[in-house]
Amino acid sequence: xxxxxxxxxxxxxxxxxxxxxxxxxxxxxxxxxxxxxxxxxxxxxxxxxxxxxxxxxxxxxxxxxxxxxxxxxxxxxxxxxxxxxxxxxxxxxxxxxxxxxxxxxxxxxxxxxxxxxxxxxxxxxxxxxxxxxxxxxxxxxxxxxxxxxxxxxxxxxxxxxxxxxxxxxxxxxxxxxxxxxxxxxxxxxxxxxxxxxxxxxxxxxxxxxxxxxxxxxxxxxxxxxxxxxxxxxxxxxxxxxxxxxxxxxxxxxxxx
Amino acid sequence: xxxxxxxxxxxxxxxxxxxxxxxxxxxxxxxxxxxxxxxxxxxxxxxxxxxxxxxxxxxxxxxxxxxxxxxxxxxxxxxxxxxxxxxxxxxxxxxxxxxxxxxxxxxxxxxxxxxxxxxxxxxxxxxxxxxxxxxxxxxxxxxxxxxxxxxxxxxxxxxxxxxxxxxxxxxxxxxxxxxxxxxxxxxxxxxxxxxxxxxxxxxxxxxxxxxxxxxxxxxxxxxxxxxxxxxxxxxxxxxxxxxxxxxxxxxxxxxxxxxxxx
Numbered sequence: 001x002x003x004x005x006x007x008x009x010x011x012x013x014x015x016x017x018x019x020x021x022x023x024x025x026x027x028x029x030x031x032x033x034x035x036x037x038x039x040x041x042x043x044x045x046x047x048x049x050x051x052x053x054x055x056x057x058x059x060x061x062x063x064x065x066x067x068x069x070x071x072x073x074x075x076x077x078x079x080x081x082x083x084x085x086x087x088x089x090x091x092x093x094x095x096x097x098x099x100x101x102x103x104x105x106x107x108x109x110x111x112x113x114x115x116x117x118x119x120x121x122x123x124x125x126x127x128x129x130x131x132x133x134x135x136x137x138x139x140x141x142x143x144x145x146x147x148x149x150x151x152x153x154x155x156x157x158x159x160x161x162x163x164x165x166x167x168x169x170x171x172x173x174x175x176x177x178x179x180x181x182x183x184x185x186x187x188x189x190x191x192x193x194x195x196x197x198x199x200x201x202x203x204x205x206x207x208x209x210x211x212x213x214x215x216x217x218x219x220x221x222x223x224x225x226x227x228x229x230x231x232x233x234x235x236x237x238x239x240x241x242x243x244x245x246x247x248x249x250x251x252x253x254x255x256x
Numbered sequence: 257x258x259x260x261x262x263x264x265x266x267x268x269x270x271x272x273x274x275x276x277x278x279x280x281x282x283x284x285x286x287x288x289x290x291x292x293x294x295x296x297x298x299x300x301x302x303x304x305x306x307x308x309x310x311x312x313x314x315x316x317x318x319x320x321x322x323x324x325x326x327x328x329x330x331x332x333x334x335x336x337x338x339x340x341x342x343x344x345x346x347x348x349x350x351x352x353x354x355x356x357x358x359x360x361x362x363x364x365x366x367x368x369x370x371x372x373x374x375x376x377x378x379x380x381x382x383x384x385x386x387x388x389x390x391x392x393x394x395x396x397x398x399x400x401x402x403x404x405x406x407x408x409x410x411x412x413x414x415x416x417x418x419x420x421x422x423x424x425x426x427x428x429x430x431x432x433x434x435x436x437x438x439x440x441x442x443x444x445x446x447x448x449x450x451x452x453x454x455x456x457x458x459x460x461x462x463x464x465x466x467x468x469x470x471x472x473x474x475x476x477x478x479x480x481x482x483x484x485x486x487x488x489x490x491x492x493x494x495x496x497x498x499x500x501x502x503x504x505x506x507x508x509x510x511x512x513x514x515x516x517x518x
Contacts (some may be wrong), residue, residue, distance in 0.1 A: 149360065
Protein backbone atom coordinates (compact mmCIF):
# COMPACT_ATOMS: atom_id res chain seq x y z
CA UNK A 1 0.00 0.00 0.00
CA UNK A 2 2.81 2.40 0.84
CA UNK A 3 4.39 1.49 -2.53
CA UNK A 4 1.21 2.57 -4.30
CA UNK A 5 1.22 5.79 -2.30
CA UNK A 6 4.83 6.53 -3.27
CA UNK A 7 3.94 5.84 -6.89
CA UNK A 8 0.90 8.10 -6.91
CA UNK A 9 2.56 10.91 -4.98
CA UNK A 10 5.54 10.70 -7.34
CA UNK A 11 3.27 10.77 -10.37
CA UNK A 12 1.38 13.80 -9.09
CA UNK A 13 4.58 15.62 -8.16
CA UNK A 14 6.23 15.02 -11.55
CA UNK A 15 3.15 15.97 -13.55
CA UNK A 16 3.01 19.27 -11.66
CA UNK A 17 6.75 19.86 -11.97
CA UNK A 18 6.81 19.08 -15.71
CA UNK A 19 3.80 21.32 -16.30
CA UNK A 20 5.92 24.20 -15.02
CA UNK A 21 8.72 23.44 -17.47
CA UNK A 22 8.43 25.65 -20.53
CA UNK A 23 10.91 23.49 -22.40
CA UNK A 24 8.88 20.38 -21.67
CA UNK A 25 5.70 22.04 -22.85
CA UNK A 26 7.53 22.99 -26.02
CA UNK A 27 8.25 19.33 -26.59
CA UNK A 28 4.77 18.16 -25.85
CA UNK A 29 2.75 20.91 -27.51
CA UNK A 30 4.83 22.74 -30.12
CA UNK A 31 6.44 19.67 -31.71
CA UNK A 32 3.26 17.70 -32.44
CA UNK A 33 1.58 20.85 -33.72
CA UNK A 34 4.49 21.40 -36.08
CA UNK A 35 4.58 17.79 -37.26
CA UNK A 36 0.80 17.86 -37.69
CA UNK A 37 1.00 21.11 -39.66
CA UNK A 38 3.74 19.76 -41.96
CA UNK A 39 1.71 16.59 -42.49
CA UNK A 40 -1.53 18.56 -43.09
CA UNK A 41 0.13 20.62 -45.82
CA UNK A 42 1.75 17.54 -47.33
CA UNK A 43 -1.60 15.76 -47.47
CA UNK A 44 -3.30 18.82 -48.90
CA UNK A 45 -0.57 19.25 -51.50
CA UNK A 46 -0.97 15.58 -52.39
CA UNK A 47 -4.78 16.02 -52.59
CA UNK A 48 -5.55 13.65 -49.71
CA UNK A 49 -7.57 15.93 -47.40
CA UNK A 50 -9.87 13.06 -46.31
CA UNK A 51 -7.10 11.72 -44.07
CA UNK A 52 -6.59 14.83 -41.95
CA UNK A 53 -8.16 13.46 -38.74
CA UNK A 54 -5.96 10.41 -39.23
CA UNK A 55 -2.98 12.79 -39.24
CA UNK A 56 -4.26 14.71 -36.21
CA UNK A 57 -4.53 11.58 -34.09
CA UNK A 58 -1.14 10.28 -35.24
CA UNK A 59 0.55 13.61 -34.49
CA UNK A 60 -1.09 13.66 -31.06
CA UNK A 61 0.33 10.25 -30.19
CA UNK A 62 3.67 11.44 -31.55
CA UNK A 63 3.47 14.28 -29.02
CA UNK A 64 2.96 11.77 -26.21
CA UNK A 65 5.88 9.75 -27.53
CA UNK A 66 8.12 12.80 -27.91
CA UNK A 67 7.58 13.97 -24.33
CA UNK A 68 7.94 10.42 -23.00
CA UNK A 69 11.22 9.95 -24.81
CA UNK A 70 12.56 13.30 -23.69
CA UNK A 71 11.54 12.50 -20.13
CA UNK A 72 12.92 8.98 -20.09
CA UNK A 73 16.22 10.26 -21.51
CA UNK A 74 16.35 12.81 -18.74
CA UNK A 75 14.93 10.71 -15.89
CA UNK A 76 18.31 9.47 -14.72
CA UNK A 77 20.40 12.30 -16.18
CA UNK A 78 18.45 15.03 -14.38
CA UNK A 79 18.99 13.24 -11.07
CA UNK A 80 22.70 13.04 -11.87
CA UNK A 81 22.90 16.76 -12.64
CA UNK A 82 20.98 17.62 -9.48
CA UNK A 83 23.14 15.31 -7.37
CA UNK A 84 20.11 13.40 -6.11
CA UNK A 85 20.69 10.05 -7.81
CA UNK A 86 22.73 8.48 -4.99
CA UNK A 87 20.24 9.71 -2.40
CA UNK A 88 17.35 8.14 -4.28
CA UNK A 89 19.20 4.88 -4.86
CA UNK A 90 20.26 4.60 -1.22
CA UNK A 91 16.74 5.25 0.11
CA UNK A 92 14.85 2.15 1.27
CA UNK A 93 12.07 2.81 -1.25
CA UNK A 94 12.51 0.56 -4.30
CA UNK A 95 14.09 2.62 -7.08
CA UNK A 96 11.46 1.42 -9.52
CA UNK A 97 8.83 3.34 -7.54
CA UNK A 98 10.89 6.50 -7.95
CA UNK A 99 11.64 6.31 -11.67
CA UNK A 100 8.43 4.74 -13.04
CA UNK A 101 6.21 7.67 -11.89
CA UNK A 102 8.59 10.10 -13.60
CA UNK A 103 8.51 8.35 -16.96
CA UNK A 104 4.76 7.85 -16.69
CA UNK A 105 4.33 11.53 -15.82
CA UNK A 106 6.15 12.51 -19.00
CA UNK A 107 3.62 10.59 -21.04
CA UNK A 108 0.70 11.95 -18.99
CA UNK A 109 1.91 15.41 -20.02
CA UNK A 110 1.34 14.16 -23.58
CA UNK A 111 -2.37 14.67 -22.94
CA UNK A 112 -1.62 18.34 -23.66
CA UNK A 113 -0.38 17.34 -27.08
CA UNK A 114 -3.52 15.34 -27.80
CA UNK A 115 -5.77 18.24 -26.83
CA UNK A 116 -3.72 20.93 -28.57
CA UNK A 117 -3.32 18.95 -31.81
CA UNK A 118 -7.03 18.26 -32.08
CA UNK A 119 -7.93 21.88 -31.27
CA UNK A 120 -5.28 23.15 -33.73
CA UNK A 121 -6.61 20.89 -36.46
CA UNK A 122 -10.16 22.05 -35.81
CA UNK A 123 -9.43 25.79 -35.62
CA UNK A 124 -6.70 26.20 -38.26
CA UNK A 125 -7.50 23.46 -40.74
CA UNK A 126 -11.21 22.96 -40.08
CA UNK A 127 -10.87 19.25 -39.36
CA UNK A 128 -14.06 17.97 -37.72
CA UNK A 129 -13.56 15.87 -34.63
CA UNK A 130 -16.11 13.05 -34.61
CA UNK A 131 -15.54 10.02 -32.43
CA UNK A 132 -17.37 6.84 -33.39
CA UNK A 133 -16.75 4.84 -30.18
CA UNK A 134 -16.53 7.33 -27.31
CA UNK A 135 -16.10 4.75 -24.56
CA UNK A 136 -13.30 3.01 -26.41
CA UNK A 137 -11.67 6.39 -27.11
CA UNK A 138 -11.80 7.39 -23.46
CA UNK A 139 -10.17 4.07 -22.50
CA UNK A 140 -7.70 4.01 -25.41
CA UNK A 141 -6.12 7.36 -24.53
CA UNK A 142 -5.02 6.48 -20.96
CA UNK A 143 -4.07 2.97 -22.12
CA UNK A 144 -1.79 4.51 -24.74
CA UNK A 145 -0.33 6.90 -22.20
CA UNK A 146 0.32 3.96 -19.87
CA UNK A 147 1.92 1.88 -22.63
CA UNK A 148 4.17 4.70 -23.80
CA UNK A 149 5.10 5.75 -20.28
CA UNK A 150 6.18 2.23 -19.40
CA UNK A 151 8.14 1.93 -22.65
CA UNK A 152 9.89 5.10 -21.51
CA UNK A 153 10.53 3.36 -18.21
CA UNK A 154 12.38 0.55 -20.02
CA UNK A 155 14.57 3.15 -21.75
CA UNK A 156 15.16 5.05 -18.51
CA UNK A 157 16.19 1.85 -16.72
CA UNK A 158 18.86 1.09 -19.32
CA UNK A 159 20.09 4.67 -19.20
CA UNK A 160 21.46 4.14 -15.68
CA UNK A 161 24.61 2.79 -17.28
CA UNK A 162 24.63 5.14 -20.25
CA UNK A 163 26.04 8.60 -19.69
CA UNK A 164 24.79 10.03 -22.98
CA UNK A 165 21.21 8.98 -22.50
CA UNK A 166 19.88 12.19 -24.00
CA UNK A 167 21.72 11.48 -27.24
CA UNK A 168 20.22 8.02 -27.39
CA UNK A 169 16.74 9.34 -26.73
CA UNK A 170 17.24 11.98 -29.46
CA UNK A 171 18.11 9.17 -31.84
CA UNK A 172 15.08 7.04 -30.99
CA UNK A 173 12.49 9.69 -31.79
CA UNK A 174 12.36 9.24 -35.56
CA UNK A 175 12.69 5.44 -35.81
CA UNK A 176 9.75 4.86 -33.47
CA UNK A 177 7.70 7.56 -35.19
CA UNK A 178 8.35 5.79 -38.49
CA UNK A 179 7.89 2.12 -37.62
CA UNK A 180 4.85 2.43 -35.35
CA UNK A 181 2.59 3.81 -38.05
CA UNK A 182 1.79 7.05 -36.24
CA UNK A 183 1.72 8.99 -39.50
CA UNK A 184 2.80 6.50 -42.16
CA UNK A 185 0.73 3.29 -42.53
CA UNK A 186 2.67 0.15 -41.67
CA UNK A 187 1.65 -1.42 -44.97
CA UNK A 188 3.87 1.09 -46.75
CA UNK A 189 7.00 0.14 -44.80
CA UNK A 190 9.38 -2.72 -45.62
CA UNK A 191 8.35 -6.13 -44.26
CA UNK A 192 11.03 -6.22 -41.57
CA UNK A 193 9.47 -3.19 -39.88
CA UNK A 194 6.31 -5.20 -39.03
CA UNK A 195 7.66 -7.41 -36.23
CA UNK A 196 9.46 -4.44 -34.67
CA UNK A 197 6.23 -2.44 -34.75
CA UNK A 198 4.27 -5.24 -33.05
CA UNK A 199 6.61 -5.12 -30.05
CA UNK A 200 6.08 -1.39 -29.55
CA UNK A 201 3.10 -0.13 -27.56
CA UNK A 202 2.76 3.08 -29.64
CA UNK A 203 1.81 0.93 -32.65
CA UNK A 204 -1.18 -0.55 -30.83
CA UNK A 205 -1.95 2.66 -28.97
CA UNK A 206 -2.29 4.82 -32.07
CA UNK A 207 -4.27 2.05 -33.76
CA UNK A 208 -6.61 1.86 -30.76
CA UNK A 209 -7.18 5.62 -30.71
CA UNK A 210 -7.73 5.74 -34.47
CA UNK A 211 -10.13 2.81 -34.53
CA UNK A 212 -12.05 4.29 -31.63
CA UNK A 213 -12.28 7.68 -33.32
CA UNK A 214 -12.69 6.70 -36.96
CA UNK A 215 -14.54 3.41 -36.49
CA UNK A 216 -13.32 -0.16 -36.23
CA UNK A 217 -12.45 -2.64 -33.51
CA UNK A 218 -10.33 -0.76 -30.97
CA UNK A 219 -10.57 -3.16 -28.01
CA UNK A 220 -7.99 -5.74 -29.13
CA UNK A 221 -5.55 -2.87 -29.72
CA UNK A 222 -6.31 -1.41 -26.29
CA UNK A 223 -5.65 -4.84 -24.78
CA UNK A 224 -2.34 -5.22 -26.59
CA UNK A 225 -1.24 -1.76 -25.46
CA UNK A 226 -1.93 -2.63 -21.82
CA UNK A 227 -0.31 -6.08 -22.07
CA UNK A 228 2.82 -4.62 -23.65
CA UNK A 229 2.86 -1.90 -20.98
CA UNK A 230 2.86 -4.50 -18.21
CA UNK A 231 5.58 -6.43 -20.02
CA UNK A 232 7.67 -3.25 -20.21
CA UNK A 233 7.13 -2.71 -16.49
CA UNK A 234 8.52 -6.17 -15.74
CA UNK A 235 11.48 -5.76 -18.13
CA UNK A 236 12.20 -2.25 -16.83
CA UNK A 237 12.11 -3.35 -13.19
CA UNK A 238 14.58 -6.19 -13.86
CA UNK A 239 16.89 -3.96 -15.94
CA UNK A 240 16.75 -1.15 -13.40
CA UNK A 241 17.68 -3.47 -10.54
CA UNK A 242 20.46 -5.10 -12.54
CA UNK A 243 21.96 -1.86 -13.91
CA UNK A 244 21.59 -0.07 -10.58
CA UNK A 245 23.67 -2.76 -8.86
CA UNK A 246 26.22 -2.68 -11.69
CA UNK A 247 26.51 1.12 -11.46
CA UNK A 248 26.92 0.96 -7.67
CA UNK A 249 29.53 -1.76 -7.95
CA UNK A 250 31.57 0.18 -10.50
CA UNK A 251 31.02 3.51 -8.73
CA UNK A 252 29.64 5.07 -11.92
CA UNK A 253 26.25 6.09 -10.57
CA UNK A 254 26.84 9.81 -10.53
CA UNK A 255 29.37 10.13 -13.32
CA UNK A 256 28.19 12.48 -16.04
CA UNK B 257 46.05 40.99 -41.18
CA UNK B 258 48.18 38.28 -39.61
CA UNK B 259 46.53 38.83 -36.23
CA UNK B 260 43.12 38.70 -37.89
CA UNK B 261 43.91 35.35 -39.53
CA UNK B 262 45.41 33.97 -36.33
CA UNK B 263 42.32 34.86 -34.32
CA UNK B 264 40.08 33.56 -37.12
CA UNK B 265 41.71 30.15 -37.61
CA UNK B 266 43.72 29.33 -34.47
CA UNK B 267 41.34 31.12 -32.12
CA UNK B 268 38.38 29.56 -33.90
CA UNK B 269 39.64 26.01 -33.44
CA UNK B 270 40.64 26.58 -29.81
CA UNK B 271 37.29 28.19 -29.00
CA UNK B 272 35.42 25.35 -30.68
CA UNK B 273 37.38 22.75 -28.72
CA UNK B 274 36.73 24.61 -25.49
CA UNK B 275 33.03 25.22 -26.05
CA UNK B 276 32.29 21.75 -27.40
CA UNK B 277 34.58 19.65 -25.22
CA UNK B 278 31.55 17.65 -24.13
CA UNK B 279 31.00 16.19 -27.59
CA UNK B 280 31.88 12.48 -27.74
CA UNK B 281 31.33 9.92 -30.49
CA UNK B 282 28.70 8.29 -28.26
CA UNK B 283 26.80 11.56 -28.38
CA UNK B 284 27.64 12.78 -31.89
CA UNK B 285 26.85 9.57 -33.79
CA UNK B 286 23.31 8.97 -32.46
CA UNK B 287 22.29 12.62 -32.58
CA UNK B 288 24.02 13.94 -35.67
CA UNK B 289 24.29 10.89 -37.92
CA UNK B 290 21.70 8.25 -37.05
CA UNK B 291 18.82 10.61 -36.15
CA UNK B 292 18.92 12.49 -39.48
CA UNK B 293 18.85 9.22 -41.45
CA UNK B 294 15.53 8.31 -39.84
CA UNK B 295 14.30 11.87 -40.36
CA UNK B 296 14.96 11.47 -44.09
CA UNK B 297 13.30 8.04 -44.15
CA UNK B 298 10.27 9.26 -42.22
CA UNK B 299 9.55 12.20 -44.48
CA UNK B 300 10.28 10.19 -47.63
CA UNK B 301 7.73 7.56 -46.58
CA UNK B 302 5.26 10.23 -45.51
CA UNK B 303 5.79 11.79 -48.93
CA UNK B 304 5.10 8.48 -50.63
CA UNK B 305 1.89 8.07 -48.65
CA UNK B 306 0.67 11.62 -49.18
CA UNK B 307 1.74 11.45 -52.84
CA UNK B 308 3.13 14.97 -52.66
CA UNK B 309 6.61 14.48 -54.15
CA UNK B 310 9.16 11.76 -54.94
CA UNK B 311 11.97 10.46 -52.72
CA UNK B 312 14.59 12.80 -54.24
CA UNK B 313 12.57 15.81 -53.06
CA UNK B 314 12.73 14.64 -49.44
CA UNK B 315 16.30 13.37 -49.52
CA UNK B 316 17.65 16.70 -50.79
CA UNK B 317 15.43 18.77 -48.49
CA UNK B 318 16.12 16.82 -45.32
CA UNK B 319 19.80 16.09 -45.99
CA UNK B 320 20.46 19.82 -46.34
CA UNK B 321 18.17 20.72 -43.45
CA UNK B 322 19.83 18.13 -41.17
CA UNK B 323 22.97 20.26 -41.35
CA UNK B 324 21.00 22.93 -39.50
CA UNK B 325 21.31 20.85 -36.35
CA UNK B 326 24.95 21.78 -36.34
CA UNK B 327 24.50 25.20 -37.93
CA UNK B 328 21.68 26.47 -35.73
CA UNK B 329 22.44 24.83 -32.38
CA UNK B 330 26.25 24.94 -32.52
CA UNK B 331 26.09 28.38 -34.15
CA UNK B 332 23.98 29.55 -31.24
CA UNK B 333 26.27 27.94 -28.69
CA UNK B 334 29.44 29.46 -30.12
CA UNK B 335 28.32 32.82 -28.77
CA UNK B 336 25.67 32.10 -26.14
CA UNK B 337 27.72 29.48 -24.29
CA UNK B 338 30.45 32.01 -23.53
CA UNK B 339 27.90 33.69 -21.33
CA UNK B 340 26.68 30.39 -19.89
CA UNK B 341 30.26 29.40 -19.02
CA UNK B 342 30.98 32.86 -17.56
CA UNK B 343 33.82 33.47 -20.04
CA UNK B 344 32.16 36.23 -22.00
CA UNK B 345 33.62 39.13 -20.01
CA UNK B 346 37.28 38.02 -20.34
CA UNK B 347 36.66 37.31 -24.01
CA UNK B 348 35.25 40.74 -24.68
CA UNK B 349 37.99 42.37 -22.63
CA UNK B 350 40.43 41.40 -25.39
CA UNK B 351 40.95 43.82 -28.25
CA UNK B 352 40.61 41.00 -30.81
CA UNK B 353 38.57 41.68 -33.90
CA UNK B 354 35.00 40.54 -33.16
CA UNK B 355 34.33 39.35 -36.69
CA UNK B 356 37.44 37.16 -36.72
CA UNK B 357 36.68 35.95 -33.20
CA UNK B 358 33.12 34.79 -33.79
CA UNK B 359 33.25 33.88 -37.48
CA UNK B 360 36.43 31.86 -37.02
CA UNK B 361 34.82 29.56 -34.52
CA UNK B 362 31.97 28.92 -36.92
CA UNK B 363 34.30 27.17 -39.42
CA UNK B 364 34.32 23.85 -37.48
CA UNK B 365 30.55 24.22 -37.09
CA UNK B 366 30.22 24.52 -40.87
CA UNK B 367 32.49 21.50 -41.37
CA UNK B 368 30.31 19.44 -39.03
CA UNK B 369 27.17 20.58 -40.85
CA UNK B 370 28.63 19.60 -44.24
CA UNK B 371 29.55 16.17 -42.85
CA UNK B 372 26.01 15.60 -41.57
CA UNK B 373 24.54 16.71 -44.86
CA UNK B 374 26.89 14.51 -46.94
CA UNK B 375 26.02 11.56 -44.72
CA UNK B 376 22.32 12.24 -45.29
CA UNK B 377 22.80 12.27 -49.07
CA UNK B 378 24.79 9.04 -48.93
CA UNK B 379 22.14 7.28 -46.85
CA UNK B 380 19.42 8.63 -49.13
CA UNK B 381 21.29 7.15 -52.09
CA UNK B 382 21.64 3.76 -50.37
CA UNK B 383 18.20 3.44 -48.77
CA UNK B 384 15.79 5.32 -51.02
CA UNK B 385 15.00 5.98 -54.63
CA UNK B 386 17.55 8.77 -54.99
CA UNK B 387 20.13 8.52 -57.72
CA UNK B 388 21.61 11.87 -58.77
CA UNK B 389 24.02 11.86 -61.72
CA UNK B 390 27.67 11.66 -60.61
CA UNK B 391 28.37 14.85 -62.55
CA UNK B 392 26.02 16.73 -60.20
CA UNK B 393 28.00 15.94 -57.06
CA UNK B 394 30.53 18.84 -57.22
CA UNK B 395 27.70 21.33 -57.76
CA UNK B 396 25.71 19.71 -54.97
CA UNK B 397 28.75 20.03 -52.69
CA UNK B 398 29.03 23.76 -53.46
CA UNK B 399 25.34 24.25 -52.68
CA UNK B 400 25.62 22.35 -49.41
CA UNK B 401 28.61 24.41 -48.27
CA UNK B 402 26.83 27.66 -49.17
CA UNK B 403 23.61 26.55 -47.44
CA UNK B 404 25.36 25.39 -44.26
CA UNK B 405 27.40 28.59 -44.09
CA UNK B 406 24.29 30.68 -44.54
CA UNK B 407 22.48 28.69 -41.85
CA UNK B 408 25.43 29.06 -39.48
CA UNK B 409 25.16 32.83 -39.87
CA UNK B 410 21.54 32.47 -38.80
CA UNK B 411 22.69 30.40 -35.80
CA UNK B 412 25.18 33.12 -34.87
CA UNK B 413 22.35 35.62 -34.94
CA UNK B 414 20.42 33.53 -32.42
CA UNK B 415 23.61 33.12 -30.40
CA UNK B 416 24.17 36.85 -30.32
CA UNK B 417 20.70 37.26 -28.84
CA UNK B 418 21.99 34.92 -26.14
CA UNK B 419 24.32 37.72 -25.05
CA UNK B 420 21.22 39.41 -23.69
CA UNK B 421 18.33 36.95 -23.45
CA UNK B 422 18.01 34.61 -20.50
CA UNK B 423 17.26 31.46 -22.49
CA UNK B 424 18.11 31.51 -26.17
CA UNK B 425 18.09 27.74 -26.63
CA UNK B 426 14.31 27.66 -26.63
CA UNK B 427 14.35 30.07 -29.59
CA UNK B 428 17.01 27.97 -31.31
CA UNK B 429 14.84 24.87 -30.95
CA UNK B 430 11.78 26.64 -32.32
CA UNK B 431 13.75 28.14 -35.22
CA UNK B 432 15.34 24.80 -36.10
CA UNK B 433 12.07 22.89 -36.16
CA UNK B 434 10.17 25.62 -38.00
CA UNK B 435 12.58 25.12 -40.88
CA UNK B 436 10.80 21.85 -41.67
CA UNK B 437 7.70 23.87 -42.40
CA UNK B 438 9.01 27.14 -43.82
CA UNK B 439 12.11 26.35 -45.86
CA UNK B 440 10.59 24.05 -48.45
CA UNK B 441 12.19 21.05 -46.76
CA UNK B 442 9.11 18.86 -46.93
CA UNK B 443 6.43 21.04 -48.50
CA UNK B 444 6.78 22.94 -51.77
CA UNK B 445 6.62 26.67 -50.97
CA UNK B 446 3.78 26.95 -53.48
CA UNK B 447 1.64 24.75 -51.19
CA UNK B 448 2.07 27.10 -48.22
CA UNK B 449 0.01 30.24 -47.56
CA UNK B 450 1.74 33.25 -49.12
CA UNK B 451 2.85 34.82 -45.85
CA UNK B 452 4.43 31.61 -44.61
CA UNK B 453 6.27 31.13 -47.90
CA UNK B 454 7.51 34.72 -47.67
CA UNK B 455 8.96 34.10 -44.21
CA UNK B 456 10.63 31.00 -45.61
CA UNK B 457 12.31 33.03 -48.36
CA UNK B 458 13.96 35.20 -45.71
CA UNK B 459 15.40 32.18 -43.91
CA UNK B 460 18.58 30.31 -44.80
CA UNK B 461 18.40 26.95 -46.60
CA UNK B 462 15.26 27.74 -48.61
CA UNK B 463 17.05 28.78 -51.80
CA UNK B 464 19.88 26.31 -51.26
CA UNK B 465 17.42 23.42 -51.03
CA UNK B 466 15.63 24.59 -54.17
CA UNK B 467 18.96 24.79 -56.01
CA UNK B 468 20.01 21.39 -54.65
CA UNK B 469 16.85 19.76 -55.99
CA UNK B 470 17.39 21.15 -59.47
CA UNK B 471 21.05 20.11 -59.52
CA UNK B 472 20.20 16.61 -58.24
CA UNK B 473 17.73 16.37 -61.10
CA UNK B 474 20.51 17.10 -63.58
CA UNK B 475 20.64 20.90 -63.88
CA UNK B 476 24.02 22.64 -64.01
CA UNK B 477 25.34 24.91 -61.29
CA UNK B 478 25.22 27.89 -63.62
CA UNK B 479 21.54 27.35 -64.30
CA UNK B 480 20.76 27.66 -60.57
CA UNK B 481 23.23 30.46 -59.91
CA UNK B 482 20.37 32.86 -59.13
CA UNK B 483 19.20 30.63 -56.28
CA UNK B 484 22.75 30.07 -55.00
CA UNK B 485 23.54 33.79 -54.99
CA UNK B 486 20.26 34.48 -53.23
CA UNK B 487 21.28 31.95 -50.55
CA UNK B 488 24.63 33.74 -50.26
CA UNK B 489 22.83 37.07 -49.90
CA UNK B 490 20.47 35.69 -47.23
CA UNK B 491 23.45 34.27 -45.29
CA UNK B 492 25.38 37.52 -45.59
CA UNK B 493 22.38 39.47 -44.32
CA UNK B 494 22.06 37.16 -41.29
CA UNK B 495 25.82 37.45 -40.62
CA UNK B 496 25.49 41.23 -40.66
CA UNK B 497 22.57 41.06 -38.27
CA UNK B 498 24.62 38.77 -36.00
CA UNK B 499 27.64 41.07 -35.92
CA UNK B 500 25.45 44.13 -35.39
CA UNK B 501 23.76 42.44 -32.44
CA UNK B 502 27.13 41.35 -31.01
CA UNK B 503 28.35 44.92 -31.26
CA UNK B 504 25.14 46.30 -29.74
CA UNK B 505 24.87 43.82 -26.87
CA UNK B 506 28.57 44.13 -26.04
CA UNK B 507 28.25 47.89 -25.89
CA UNK B 508 25.09 47.73 -23.76
CA UNK B 509 26.51 44.96 -21.56
CA UNK B 510 29.62 47.01 -20.83
CA UNK B 511 27.64 50.16 -20.18
CA UNK B 512 25.20 48.46 -17.78
CA UNK B 513 27.70 45.92 -16.39
CA UNK B 514 25.29 43.14 -17.35
CA UNK B 515 27.48 41.04 -19.64
CA UNK B 516 27.14 37.90 -17.58
CA UNK B 517 24.09 38.57 -15.46
CA UNK B 518 20.95 36.53 -15.96
